[in-house]
Amino acid sequence: MFFSDAPREKESTAWLGVAAWTAFIYLTIPLARAIQETVRERAGKEVFLWITFLAFAAAAAWILRALFRRRWTARPSQLFVLSAVGGLFTCLIWSLRANPEEAFHFVQYGVLSILLFRAFSHRLRDPSIYLAAALAGAALGILDELIQWVVPRRYFDYRDIWINAQAVGLVQIALAAGIRPARIRGRLSPAGLRTASRLAILNLLLLLFCVNNTPRLQDAYARLVPAARRLDHLTAEYGFRIEAPGTGVFFSRLPPDELRRRDREEGARAGALLQAGARTDPQYFRFLKEHLAHRDPLAVETRIHLFRRDRHAAAVRDPQTPDQLRFYAHVAHSENRILESHFPQTLRHSSFQWPEERARLMERLAQPPAPYVSPVSRHLITRFTQRQVSALLLALLLAAVAAERLAARRSPA
DSSP: OTTTSOOOSOHHHHHHHHHHHHHHHHHTHHHHHHHHHHHHHHTOTHHHHHHHHHHHHHHHHHHHHHHHTTSSOOOHHHHHHHHHHHHHHHHHHHHTTTSGGGGHHHHHHHHHHHHHHHHHTTTOOSTHHHHHHHHHHHHHHHHHHHHHHHSTTOOOOHHHHHHHHHHHHHHHHIIIIIIOOTTOOSSOOHHHHHHHHHHHHHHHHHHHHHHHOSHHHHHHHHTTOGGGGGOSOOSOOBOEEEEETTTEEEEESSOHHHHHHHHHHHHHHHHHHHHTSOOSHHHHHHHHHHSOTTTOHHHHHHHHHHHHHHHHHHHTTSOSSHHHHHHHHHHHHHHHHHHHHHSHHHHHTSSOOOOHHHHHHHHHHTOSOOOEEOOTTTTSBOSSOHHHHHHHHHHHHHHHHHHHHHHHHHSOO
16 A cells, blocks of 8 residues: 555655645646636536535545455454544545635645655654654745735635644544555654754744734845735735624724724825725726735725625616515614714715615514624734744744754764
C-alpha cells in the first residue's frame, strides 16, 4: 500500500511532487473566480460539492480495495478511526454546501497532506512525521491566502486558513491512528521535533504578520512599495459588534460612539460622496474599489448596508413563496433600521433615504419581527483586540523557539 510501503522514489522526486501540487493550487488562484462562474452558469455550484464527495469516496474505495486484497491489514480500532475521520470530513464538507467552492479546499489540501507525508518519510521514521507534515501543510495554506490577498478579485480569509489546516490535520490523524504505517515507529525523535518546531515557528510568524497587517502597518510598508496602497483589503481589520436596539446586531470598524460622532460631523461629506454615484451595480463596485473601507469606513459601510437593503427590497417585488417575501422584507427593513439609527446624517444627505411609507410597508411585510445579524463587515475581528491576539501568538512563538533549541541540543551532532 502507498502509505505502508517504503518510498521507492528519490527524496528529490517526492519533494518535486509536493512542489508541483502546491504550484497547481497557487496557479489556479487568479483563475478560480472565472472557473467558479463558468461552472455555476453551466452546471450549478453544487458540482464542486459532489466532486469533493466523489474524491473522498474514491479514497475510501481505494483503502477498502487494499484491505480486501490483503495488501494491508487493519484492526477494528484502525477502521473505527478511519470511519470517524471520514464521517468528520463528510460533515465538514456538507457544512460548506452554501459555498461549495470552499469544500474543494479539502481535496486540494488532503492530497497535499499525503504528498508531504511521503516526502518527509525519506528522513523521518518516527511519529514526529505527522506533526511535521501537518505544520508544513498549514504553512502552505496560509501562504495560499496571502497570495489571494494581493491577487485582484480574490480575498484573504481566516476561515479558509482553518479549512486548509483541518484538511492536512485530519489526513495526518487518519495516517497516524488509522493506517499506522509499519515503518513509522518508536518515540518522537529530537530531529523530528526540531523540524516540527521550525515549521511551527514559520506558521506563527506568518500568522503574526496576518493579524498585524492593519492600515497602520500598510502605511509603513507602502512607503517602500507604493503599489501596496492599491490593495483593496487587508488581512486584519479589527472592529466592533454593535447592538442595534429593536433590530439586532451589526459590525463596524468604528465603536458606537465614534460612529455616531463621525456621522454627525462627516455625514454631509459622506452623503454627498454617495450621492455622486454608485447607483448602478457597476458604479457600486467601482465605488468600493475607489473608496476603501479601512480608509473611509463611514461612507463605505453606509454604502454596503444600502446595497444589501435595496437588493432585498427589490426582491420583495417578485418573491417565489410567502416565506421568501417575509425574508426579503425582513432583511431590507432591518438594514434600513440600522442605517436610520447609526448612519442618519449620512443617509439624510444622500438620495437613498426611504419615504416613510416604504419603510412602514417593509416593516409590515416582515412580520413577525425577528432578531437580525447583518453580514456587512462580519469579517471584522471583534472578539479579541490586536494586542491580545499578538500576545498569544508571541507566547506560542517563544514556546516553539524554546522547543526547537531543546530539540537541537538533544539531536546528535
